[in-house]
Amino acid sequence: MIIVLKLNPTPEDVRTVEDHVRDLGYAPHTLNGEVRTVIACIGDETHHADLHALLNLPMVSEVIPIQKKFKLISREVHPDPMPVSVGDLRISGDSFHVIAGPCAVESMEQTLSTARFVKQSGATLLRGGAYKPRTSPYDFQGLGRDGLKILADVKAETGLPVVTELVSERDAEAVAEVADVIQIGARNALNYALLTEAAQTGRPVLLKRGLSSTLQEWLLAAEYIAKQGNPNIILCERGIRTYETATRNTLDLSAVAAVKRETGLPVFVDPSHAAGRLDLVLPLARAAVAVGADGLLVEVHPDPEHALSDQAQQMTFDVFREFVDGIKPYVQLTGRDHAF
Numbered sequence: 001m002i003i004v005l006k007l008n009p010t011p012e013d014v015r016t017v018e019d020h021v022r023d024l025g026y027a028p029h030t031l032n033g034e035v036r037t038v039i040a041c042i043g044d045e046t047h048h049a050d051l052h053a054l055l056n057l058p059m060v061s062e063v064i065p066i067q068k069k070f071k072l073i074s075r076e077v078h079p080d081p082m083p084v085s086v087g088d089l090r091i092s093g094d095s096f097h098v099i100a101g102p103c104a105v106e107s108m109e110q111t112l113s114t115a116r117f118v119k120q121s122g123a124t125l126l127r128g129g130a131y132k133p134r135t136s137p138y139d140f141q142g143l144g145r146d147g148l149k150i151l152a153d154v155k156a157e158t159g160l161p162v163v164t165e166l167v168s169e170r171d172a173e174a175v176a177e178v179a180d181v182i183q184i185g186a187r188n189a190l191n192y193a194l195l196t197e198a199a200q201t202g203r204p205v206l207l208k209r210g211l212s213s214t215l216q217e218w219l220l221a222a223e224y225i226a227k228q229g230n231p232n233i234i235l236c237e238r239g240i241r242t243y244e245t246a247t248r249n250t251l252d253l254s255a256v257a258a259v260k261r262e263t264g265l266p267v268f269v270d271p272s273h274a275a276g277r278l279d280l281v282l283p284l285a286r287a288a289v290a291v292g293a294d295g296l297l298v299e300v301h302p303d304p305e306h307a308l309s310d311q312a313q314q315m316t317f318d319v320f321r322e323f324v325d326g327i328k329p330y331v332q333l334t335g336r337d338h339a340f
């Protein structure tokens with residue numbers, strides 16, 4: 001960390017700060033500039049006390065951290081890609097994956113017909129929520145255990161690995177039994193107890209970015225999972241809350257490019273929840289491919305108009321077919337393998 005002192009510190013001010021720095025286990029190295037005095041504090045920030053407390057000293061102006069707080073998932077520690085294996089699938093920068101399926105599991109027929117169609121169109125994983133985190137407590141909350149049973153049956157029938165959301169620690173075991181990938185949704189993206197529980201199941205985790213998470217918060221949430229000995233993490237940008245009302249959320253594509261610089265973990269984009277409307281799903285998906293996303297997560301429903309959640313953004317089968325055709329040339333341009 002670097003401590004910047006206020007203008008014109010006395011020699012005693014400097015000594016006082018140096019003493020505090022030593023007390024906290026760092027070696028102070030004072031640099032007297034023409035205008036400013038700064039004290040570089042030598043020591044591993046991850047093993048020593050946080051020096052931000054020194055902001056309370058009257059002669060200290062700023063305390064600037066130098067080291068990144070995340071390690072296990074960072075390119076500084078792992079410069080190479082960190083692929084995630086899901087059964088026989090390898091999710092990495094070499095291949096491009098589409099995760100598709102309904103917002104919510106509503107019935108065997110709805111889930112099975114969707115799974116069959118998306119598989120035949122080139123999706124490699126099936127999504128579908130048995131537990132739905134809804135903004136209103138009066139809205140459909142998911143079929144729960146019955147939904148998990150449907151997902152298990154559909155997986156047995158189609159062979160598609162399943163991505164499904166965990167919303168409560170209580171259900172971790174049951175969800176992990178069926179899920180090939182456990183989804184942590186935007187609303188729970190900073191629920192550290194849930195992240196820890198999901199990680200401990202040993203299943204790969206698809207971690208959505210929180211509605212208002214900074215990149216640092218998103219990456220530190222991933223670090224919580226990795227810290228449990230589970231480095232199988234797929235990050236998923238799904239739009240953040242802004243002042244804009246034309247779309248459900250604002251898809252932050254710069255986050256995809258920026259986060260890929262920080263970590264070798266695969267980064268997916270969910271244009272369905274970002275847009276909240278059907279007409280923007282394809283253009284946002286194309287942009288996601290162009291910016292370097294490793295895959296997409298999209299919602300598909302046999303009859304979106306009568307869906308029990310997210311009606312406006314779910315694609316019909318026909319639209320999904322066009323969607324896959326629409327992203328294909330973009331994926332080909334990136335030189336990645338794909339299943340469509």
Ligand code: PEP
Pocket residue numbers: 103129133184185186187208238270273
């Ligand atoms: C979902 O994937 O259906 C979902 C609820 O997503 P998010 O957590 O991104 O809102």
Ligand code: MN
Pocket residue numbers: 103104273299309310
């Ligand atoms: Mn949804």
